[in-house]
Amino acid sequence: MxxxxxxEVVRRGLERWVAGRTVAAVEVHHPRAVRRHLEGADDFTAALTGRTLTAAHRRGKYLWMPLAEDDSSPTGRALVAHLGMSGQLLVEKPAQPDETHLRARFTFTDGGxxxxxxxxxxxxxxxxxxAPDGEGIPPRLAHIAIDPLDPSFDEPAFTAALRxxxxxxxxxxxxxxxxxxxxxxxxxxxxxxxxLHGARPTDRLTRAQVADLLDGVRSVLGEALAQGGTSFDSLYVDVNGRSGYFSRFLAVYGQADRPCPRCGTAIVRESFMNRSSYSCPRCQPRPRARR
DNA sequence: CTTCGCACCTGTTGGC
DNA sequence: TGCCAACAGGTGCGAA
Structure with a gap:
């Protein structure tokens, strides 16, 4: 995913290439792509046709584009998108051949x-x-916490909640x-x-450890963003289909048996929550069993 | 209330 | 060459 x-790279692309444009037509090529739109694909299409997308916002990994005010909808509405594990939003010339997994297409009145x-x-x-007040956050996203790069991220509240x-x-x-x-x-x-090892119990973390963790989260997210994100393959690209370069700077993720950049110890892969976790066994020792 | 496991999909990779 | 299991960046839901 x-x-x-x-x-965020995708959001910036939408802001630049899509915001301010008016939808001419919508095609839904696969019903699962709009399964969260309970009124169905036809209603989804009708709700967007002729409407102007005003901006591109993000909360966590969700994106949304508010629709310009319109007589047909007294309250604001928005197009909400989540990329899941493999989703892409691409801005392309109409002549480009359809992708194998094309699920929906939006054309615009400017013909671009x-x-x-x-x-x-x-x-x-x-x-x-x-989306209340047009620019407000859609209710579906209300449970998603503010991200740590947002100036309004509440560090003391996060620290307390984590512990x-x-x-x-x-x-x-x-x-x-x-x-x-x-x-x-x-x-x-x-x-x-x-x-820190991922199995450390949250209720035993010191405030200093949480502060270090937040420093780690902020620095790695910021550096990855500056590199255009992490792309191992063509599945993770910006709206113009370009890959990011952060995969070169990964210290542990996907680096099993390679040396830890800090101490040289071989990175280990462990199964965790039915997925993979990578860590340095020397820098990040497993916690002792709870007594 | 919190916490956890799994279902939801298609495709690629590597071992036998 | 084929087959099959394991794995892939996430989230929502129901169960305990």
Whole structure:
């Protein structure tokens, strides 16, 4: 999945290439792409046709584009998108051949480049829903926490909430109601930077350890964003199809058996929450069993 | 309330 | 060459 840096790269692309344009037509090529739009694909299409997308916003890994005010909708509405594990939003010339996993196409009244939603695994999706005051956050996204790069991120509140949890620290990092935007790659990278094993119990972390962890999260997200995100393959690209370069700078994620950049010890892969976790066994020792 | 496991999909990779 | 298991960057839901 695209995590915060990759989604933010996409948001910037939408802001530049799509915001301010008026939808001419919408084609839904796969019903799963709009499954969260409970009124169905036809209603989804009708809700967007003729409407102007005013801006592009992000909360965690969700994106939304408010629709310009219109007589047909008294309250504001917005096009909400989540990329899931493999979703892409691409801005392309109409002559470009359709992608194998093209799920939806938006054309615009200016006759310029199309917006396409391409999604191999169909875990992502699009929905139109109410967004109070136009620019307000859609209710579907209300449970997603502010991300740590946002100036309004409340560090003391996060620290308290994290230490109140009775779980392992990596689980907490991946919990989007606690902190937005962190996924499997950047959780592992952040934990390595903070020299913490993902299985550390949250209720035993000191304030200093949480501060180190947040420093790790912020620095790795910021650096990844500056590199255009992490792309191992063509599945994670910006709206123009270009890959990011952060994969070169990963210290532990996907680096099993390679030396830790800090101490040279071989990185280990462990199964964790039915997925992979990577860490340095020397810098990030497993916690002792609870007594 | 919190916490956890799994279902939801398609494709690629590597071992036998 | 084929087959099959394991794995891939996420989230929502139901169960305990």
């Amino acid at each position: 695209p995590e915060l840096p990759e989604v 480049r199309e917006l396409r939603f391409v999604d191999q695994r169909t875990f992502g999706g699009l929905v139109v829903e109410d 109140r949890r009775h779980t392992e620290v990596k689980r907490a990092l991946l919990d989007q109601t606690l902190i937005g935007g962190v996924g499997n790659i950047y959780a592992d990278e952040s934990l390595w930077r903070a020299r």
